[in-house]
C-alpha cells in the first residue's frame with residue numbers, strides 16, 4: 410500500500426487478511442471482551458455476542474468491504490459518492506475513531522507499563538487502581554501515542570509488515586497462557602462461568618447486557634466507522650470478499666474466546682471478582698504468569714504482543730481520521746498527524762485522569778468524561794453508523810452494484826445473496842434499532 414495519490418493495494422491476499430485482522434484484533438479482544446463478559450454474567454453475554462457477530466458482524470463487514478472496494482474512496486467520499494444525503498454518516502465515521510483512539514492510547518499505555526513490570530514479576534503485585542488514576546499513567550500514555558503517530562507517519566505499509574509476524578505470534582502465546590490457566594486448581598469454575606452460567610444474579614440483564622454485546626461486536630470487528638471501508642478500498646479486484654468477511658470475524662472471535670479461556674479460569678482460581686471491570690485482564694494475567702515457570706519471560710512476551718495488537722488497531726483508528734483530513738481538507742500527512750496526534754492525546758489524558766481523583770469526581774450526568782468517551786462510540790456512533798450503512802446499501806444503493814462487487818462481476822459464486830440482502834435490508838437495521846431503543850429506555854430510566 411502506498412499513501413501517494415495513486416491508491417495503493419495490499420501486497421497479497423494474506424497481507425490483507427492479516428491487516429484487517431490486525432485492525433480487528435486488539436485491546437477489544439483481550440482487554441474489553443473479558444471485562445464485559447465478566448460484568449455481564451458470562452455465558453448469556455457470550456451467546457448474545459456470538460449471535461451479533463453472525464447476524465450483524467459478518468454481513469455488515471461484507472457491506473463495508475464492498476463499499477470500499479467499489480468506490481475506492483475514504484468513508485466520507487464513499488458515502489457521498491453513493492448518495493450526498495449520507496455524507497453525514499461519513500462525518501460520524503470520522504468522529505468515532507477520533508474518540509476511540511483517544512482512550513485506546515491510554516489503555517495502550519497501561520500495556521507498556523505491564524511490559525516493563527513483567528520481567529521482575531512486579532506486574533503481579535501492581536496496585537492497578539492506583540496506577541491508572543495517577544499521573545504515571547500519563548507518561549505511558551504519551552509513549553504509546555507517540556508510537557502510534559510514528560508508525561502512521563511511515564505510511565500504512567508498515568501495518569501489513571508488522572501484522573504478518575505479530576498476529577500469528579499472539580495466537581501461539583495465548584495458547585501457552587490458556588494451558589497454564591485451565592490447569593490451575595479451581596479453574597473449571599471459570600469455564601462454567603463462560604460456557605454454562607445462566608444464573609440471573611451473575612450480572613446479565615437484558616437491557617444492559619444486550620446493548621453491551623452489540624457495541625462490543627462493532628468495536629471488536631472495527632465496524633460502523635469506516636475502518637473496513639478504508640481497508641476494502643485498498644483491496645484488489647480479484648479478492649474474494651465473502652471469504653474475507655468470514656475469515657476476519659472468525660479470527661477475531663477466536664482471539665476473544667481465547668482471551669476468555671486465558672483469563673476466566675484464572676479469575677476463579679485466584680478469587681478475583683469477574684466483574685472487576687476495566688482492570689480484569691491486567692489484574693489477572695500477571696498472576697497467571699507468576700505461577701508459571703519462566704513466568705517473567707512469558708509475561709513480558711505476552712504484553713509485548715498485546716502491545717503490537719493494540720498498535721495495529723490504534724494505527725488503523727488514527728489512519729481513518731487522517732485519511733479524512735488528507736482527502737477532504739488537503740492537509741499533508743504530517744500536518745494531519747501533528748494536529749490529530751496532539752488533540753487525541755489531550756483528550757486521552759482527560760480520559761486517563763478520570764480514572765483517579767483528579768478528574769474522576771467530575772460527573773456529567775451519570776458518567777465521568779472518560780465514561781462518556783467509551784459510551785458515545787460504543788452505544789451510539791458505531792451501532793447507528795452501522796445501521797445507516799445498511800440502510801444506504803439496502804435502500805439507496807440497491808443491490809445490483811454491491812452484488813456485482815461481491816461476486817467480482819459474476820466471476821465468483823456467492824450462494825448467500827438472498828440471506829445477505831435480507832440481513833442488510835431488514836434484519837440488521839431493525840435489530841440495531843431495537844437494541845438502541847432498549848438502551849435508550851434503560852439509560853433514561855437510570856437518570857430518573
Ligand code: PHE
Nearest residue numbers: 433435436437438628629631
Ligand atoms: N477492533 C479493535 C479492537 O478490538 C478496535 C478498533 C475499533 C480498531 C475500530 C479500529 C476500528 O481492539
